[in-house]
Amino acid sequence: MDVSQPITAADGTPLKKKLAQAMFRSKLRATGLVVPLLAFVLASFVFPILALMWQGIHNDTFARLMPNLTEELRVWDGVSDPTEEMYALLVADLRQNRADKTIGKVASRVNQELAGTRSLFTSTARKAKKLEPPFKEALIKTKKKWGDIKVWQAMKLTNQSLTPGFYATSLDARYTVDQGFVMKEEKRQIYTKLFVRTLMISGSVMLLCLLLGYPVAYLLATLPLKYSNLLMIMVLLPFWTSLLVRTTAWIAILQSQGVVNDLLVWIGITGDESRFSLIYNMTGTIIAMTHILLPFMILPLYSVMKTIPPSYMRAARSLGATPTAAFIKVYMPQTVPGIGAGGLLVFILAIGYYITPALVGGQDGQLISNMIAYHMQKSLNWSLAAALGGLLLLGVLVLYWAYDRIIGIDNMKLG
Amino acid sequence: MAKLPPYTTTGERIWHYAFRFICGLIFLFLILPVLIVLPLSFNVEPYFSFTPGMLSLDPEAFSLRWYKDIFRNGMAAPDAPFDMAWLADTWNNAQWMRAIRNSFFIGICATLLSTALGTLAAIGLSRSEMPYRRLVMSILISPMIVPLVITAAGMFFFYSKIQLSQTYLGVIMAHAVLGTPFVIITVTATLVGFDKSLVRAANSLGAGPIQTFFKVQMPLIIPGVISGGLFAFITSFDEVVAVLFLASPEQRTIPRQMWSGIREQISPTILAVATLLVLLSIILLTVIELLRRRSERLRGITSS
Known part of the structure; x- marks a missing residue:
């Protein structure tokens, strides 16, 4: 046989x-099976989320x-006095928006940047x-605020379509015309505190789940x-219950x-007047979330513990370890x-929880998801909701990536 | 229970029973909230707590009034005599009945969609030839991980733009996306034990790929597919955030109705519905367990 010739298949093409x-x-076949779902998920899940992030x-x-x-606002330096021309253009735009009934949108948008300007515009x-x-004189005569440079600076900022302003707000900072980013004063910081609280509640829920689940x-x-x-x-019945x-x-x-x-009153631990407030506060959120997420801790722990041969512990005991030492060391x-x-898994799920805190959380048991829902549905500051969501999503994706690195998504098990 | 070996010390014995006791308390913590809704749903009073009458097991303190309320609330003529017209009235007008109908309709449609797509994808993903397997898998599982508020908000804007919000199709699509990760996880787990030589054997005996799929592969993975489908169904059946953002009052589901019930007018009707849902989850759990055993038997894994 001639070795220098490439080996060929039955029809004469080289085997390679x-x-x-x-x-x-076969690659194509495997891909073909996955493509329908991948397209569906990309179109109806990934793309909407990316679009939401863009809004942020x-x-x-x-x-x-x-x-x-x-x-005019774009070329204005942001510190010098606004010119008569700018005032004239402002009036022209206000007239147009009044006619188109869109002035409310403009007013709300500027109001997000500088509170208390809504009525000024309308x-x-x-x-x-x-x-x-x-x-210039006519406007300042109707409302003195039009002479305030801060109003104009707020307009210059909102005029900038691509803005880091909402992310700055999400981190309790302000994006300004002249000074860049400025942190808000301590007592007006709400979002960073909420993020910290979300992390703390999720952390406590995770620890409690570990403590009870182990x-x-x-x-x-x-x-x-x-x-x-x-x-x-x-374990599984609560897992399957709504x-x-x-x-x-x-x-x-x-x-x-x-x-x-x-029960506590009946036993006599507390009086009828001094009943504990266990719900509609942070305690309620932690208790209910621990209960709801506990199966997610027990199931992976169980599947790992199931594979540990009991003979290891016996070997440790026979070699002289006390039960405690054998348990801790082996x-x-x-x-x-x-x-x-x-x-x-518990931490990832807890960090984005919405339903339970909304129903049993009261004031101090709310998480960041509840704030996002508030800006989506009540204050209608959608860009801020998107920015807060972006930060939350970033955190979750980092954890998800870590989960995949350490454990592997393939190893996720249910029931 | 296994007897303790004779060499255990007194301290170890105490710890052994103390440990069991602690575990018992934790099990109680797990199961009590699920069970507590049962007796409370028969309360004759419109409260969420046990009345003295209930505690003394007075039959007067129990009633089926909240169960009746499920059928009657919202009816045009709830006190009419029980006949076909009454049934039609409750079917068409009662708020909870509509929620129940919606939940089943949306749940079943979403389940069919996510099970069909998810099973195909899981088969593709379980092949080693699949390019970018890890990346694709993590994208497909991500609906389970991404906070629901973010998902729902994103879908709200996008579906509004393409005229899908406030429609059944929109809610079904959202629920199908949320259900697929569960289908993929369960079907992939079933495929791990799947013997690939069976496919090759079928091919060598002259079966085409479609015939092989339905006659050889499908019967073996069907338990995994069904339990994945049940997971997808319960996900949709239990989902409320996407419904809050995407649905109009016309598409109210059971959880959505419970949500407004808890927020606005707390009434034990919620507890009666909750009891029915617990029964449903017991049924689903039983089905899953039977399927799991069947799957293990089929694949030759005997439980030790």
């Missing part, structure tokens, strides 16, 4: 080429609705038709299968006329992957 073709075909840095409401003024727009030149997982892993299968139902059912149940249990307080290190998987 044939193999590459076959590989390509881009808001062209002002530039779009104030077309005359926008160019009321001036109402009178704009009758104003006569010189407009013994249970250990028991389930060491008991004979016929008992552990039965007990597993107690989130709202469980939250409702916690309201029934923890409210001031609820089961726990009734058993615990082997459960670290489970602790990592469960802990990360």
Whole structure:
């Protein structure tokens, strides 16, 4: 046989080429199976979120609705006195917005930048038709605030469509014309405090889940299968029960006329007048979230503990270790992957929780998701909601990436 | 229970039972909230707490009034005699009945969509030839990880733009996306134990790829597919954030109705619905467990 000739397949093509073709075909087949779902997820999930993130840095409401003024504001240095021409263009734009009934949008947008300017815009727009030149004097006569450079600076900032302003607000800073980023004073910082609180509550929930989940997982892993299968139902039933059912149940249990307080009064631990407030505050959020997320801790822990041979502990004992030492030195290190998987999963899920805090959180049990929902639905400051969401998403994605690195998404198990 | 070996010391014995006791308390913490809604839903009073009458097991203190309320609330003529007209009235007008109908309709449609797409994708992902496997997998699982508020807000803007918000299709699509990660995870787990030589054997015996899929692969992975589908269904059935952002009153689901019930007019009807939902989850859990056992038997893994 001539070795210098390339080996060929039955039809005469070189084997290497044939193999590459076959590989390509099977790659194509595998991809073909995934593509429908991938396209669906990209179109109806990934793209909407990217579009939302874009809103967090881009808001062209002002530039779009104030077309005359926008160019002038862009070239204005932000510190010198606004010229008569700028005032004239402002009046022209106000008139147009009044006619188009869009003045409310402009007013809200500037109000987000400088609180208390909403009525300035709406009321001036109402009178704009009758104003006569010189407009600078006429405007300042109707509202003294129009002479305030701060109003003009706020307009210059909102005029800038691509803006870091909303992210600055999310971090309790202000983006200004002349000084760049300025931190807000301590007592007006709400978002950073909320982020810290979200991290703290998620951390406490994770620790509580670990504290409660570890013994249970250990028991389930060491008991004979016929008992552990039965007990597993107690873990899986809450897991399968509606989130709202469980939250409702916690309201029934923890409210001031609820089961726990009734029991405590009956035992005599507390008086009828001094019932504990266990719900509609941070305590309620932590208790309910711990209950809801506990199965997510128990299941990964259990699946790791199940693989640890019991003979290791016996070997440690026979070599002279006390039960405590054997447990800490031999058993615990082997459960670290489970602790990592469960802990990360619980933390990731807790950090974005919305429903339970909204229903049982009261004032001080609210998380960052609730603030996002507030800006989406109540204050309608969508760009700020998007910026807050962007920061939250960033945190979650970093954790998700870590989860994939450390544990691997393939190893995620349910039930 | 296994007997303790004779060499255990007294301290170890005490710890052994103390440990069991602690675990018992934790199990109680897990299961009590699920069970507590059952008796409370039969309360004759419009409260969320046990009345003295209930505690003394007085039959007068229990009633089915909140269960009746599920059918009657919102009806045009709730006190009419029970006949076909009454049934039609409750089916068409009762608030909870509409929520129940919506939940099942949306849930089933979303489940079919996510199970079909998810199963195909899981089969593709389980092949080692799949390029960028890790990246694709992490994108497909991400709907489970991304905070729901962010997902719902993004969908709200996007679906509004393409006229899908406040429609059934919009809610179904949102729920299908949220359900797919569960399908992928369960089906992938089933495929891990799948013997690939069976496919090759089928091919060598002359079966085409479609025939192989339906006759060889599908019967073996069907337990995983069904339990993935059940996961997707319960995800949709339990989902409220996307509904809050995307649905109009016409598409109110059970959780959405419970949400406004808890926020606005807290009434034990919620507890009656909750009890029914607990029963539903018991049924689903049983089905899943039976499927798991069947799958293990099929794949030759005997439980030890």
